[in-house]
Amino acid sequence: GATLGMLGGGQLGQMFTLAARRMGYAVWVLDPDPDCPAAAVADRHLCAPYEDSASLQEMTATCAAISTEFENVPLRALERAARHVPVRPHAAAVAVAQDRLQEKAFFLGLEMDTAPFAAVRTAADLPVAVASVSFPAILKTARWGYDGKGQGRVASAADLAHVWAGMGKPEAILEERIALTQELSVVMVRAADGMMAFYPVVENRHHQGILDFSVVPARCAESLQDQARRSAARIADALDYVGVLAIEFFVDGAGRLLVSEMAPRPHNSGHFTIDACVHSQFDQQVRALCGLPLGETRLLSPVVMMNLLGDLWENDEPDWSTLLRHPQLKLHLYGKKVARPGRKMGHVNVLAPDIRQAMAVLDALRGDGRRPREAGMGFPDAEHS
Numbered sequence: 001g002a003t004l005g006m007l008g009g010g011q012l013g014q015m016f017t018l019a020a021r022r023m024g025y026a027v028w029v030l031d032p033d034p035d036c037p038a039a040a041v042a043d044r045h046l047c048a049p050y051e052d053s054a055s056l057q058e059m060t061a062t063c064a065a066i067s068t069e070f071e072n073v074p075l076r077a078l079e080r081a082a083r084h085v086p087v088r089p090h091a092a093a094v095a096v097a098q099d100r101l102q103e104k105a106f107f108l109g110l111e112m113d114t115a116p117f118a119a120v121r122t123a124a125d126l127p128v129a130v131a132s133v134s135f136p137a138i139l140k141t142a143r144w145g146y147d148g149k150g151q152g153r154v155a156s157a158a159d160l161a162h163v164w165a166g167m168g169k170p171e172a173i174l175e176e177r178i179a180l181t182q183e184l185s186v187v188m189v190r191a192a193d194g195m196m197a198f199y200p201v202v203e204n205r206h207h208q209g210i211l212d213f214s215v216v217p218a219r220c221a222e223s224l225q226d227q228a229r230r231s232a233a234r235i236a237d238a239l240d241y242v243g244v245l246a247i248e249f250f251v252d253g254a255g256r257l258l259v260s261e262m263a264p265r266p267h268n269s270g271h272f273t274i275d276a277c278v279h280s281q282f283d284q285q286v287r288a289l290c291g292l293p294l295g296e297t298r299l300l301s302p303v304v305m306m307n308l309l310g311d312l313w314e315n316d317e318p319d320w321s322t323l324l325r326h327p328q329l330k331l332h333l334y335g336k337k338v339a340r341p342g343r344k345m346g347h348v349n350v351l352a353p354d355i356r357q358a359m360a361v362l363d364a365l366r367g368d369g370r371r372p373r374e375a376g377m378g379f380p381d382a383e384h385s
């Protein structure tokens, strides 16, 4: 079969590689980290900076098509590769997701609701931002943030200048802090011919800015889910997007849907698809990349996905036999050599006849060693079984 190229060798690149190889493709991965998770499963690991000319040249000479798993990949690398082979998603779509200010402007251009925000590019913007956003608010760096990194809480107008200075005065966005009742995401795939397929809407629970767990199907009104899907479709069409795209949404206190941000790649909240759908989000990325027909996105079973963060490794490798005592649970580990607090080391998917039962397994797992989570957001926690 053909060889595919992947820019980025994190867990998303690893799961893409596994999916592609299962479908008969060879995969070359470009990533500067010699120990990146995808290196262990790829046919070839080019260990170099993303913009390395020789590596990109080699890759485009061999690979039939190239994708990325990392929205902060230098656009120049995508653009250079695109002169020789199809690159999906294309650089212009990735560019929008790299900059929160561009991204918000793009959403507003589509007349979608977002959290009220203001740009903070220079000190001159501070008074304008204070006047246009209510507090408490969150200041986020315009670029490079993920998993809640590069964000600061701003309790009141008086704190803004101080918080911004503490972050090193980067280009930033001040966002009103929304009283969230729920967070949702849409994971979808769009083919080169404009065909789209949508996985069921995902309900996400974050902890300290990092995705903690996802519930599918989402426990919210069908009308809200429809609205989320329609928004995602308009975003994908407007970008002429090809590949898997994830859109994150907030639901505010009044039940309004606000679009938060997008990820131009398979997404953590789409990991449930690996075990709860015939075709995973990574299978779909391969299909879209190669111009193959899209696969079915139907949910085969209610499912809860929970991230395994480095915190669990406190002293040593966790005792997986505790987890594996639950026969409904599917364990995925990325083979990362170093565990750090907040680092995504793996995830589990728990499939059960209904969400209540899946949540009960999660609850039991937390009781087995994970610290309890504070209640909030009106989230109906499963009862202990």
Ligand code: ATP
Residues within 6 Å of the ligand: 115, 138, 140, 145, 146, 147, 148, 149, 175, 176, 177, 178, 179, 180, 183, 206, 209, 210, 248, 260, 261
């Ligand atoms: P990732 O890309 O990993 O999803 P990120 O670093 O881009 O994370 P955000 O998605 O902006 O960060 O924020 C992370 C989480 O913090 C959100 O999912 C939400 O729980 C909370 N959060 C962010 N912005 C707001 C807001 N304006 N109001 C309320 N909560 C927010």
Ligand code: MG
Residues within 6 Å of the ligand: 145, 146, 147, 261
């Ligand atoms: Mg983000």
Ligand code: MG
Residues within 6 Å of the ligand: 248, 261
């Ligand atoms: Mg996010």
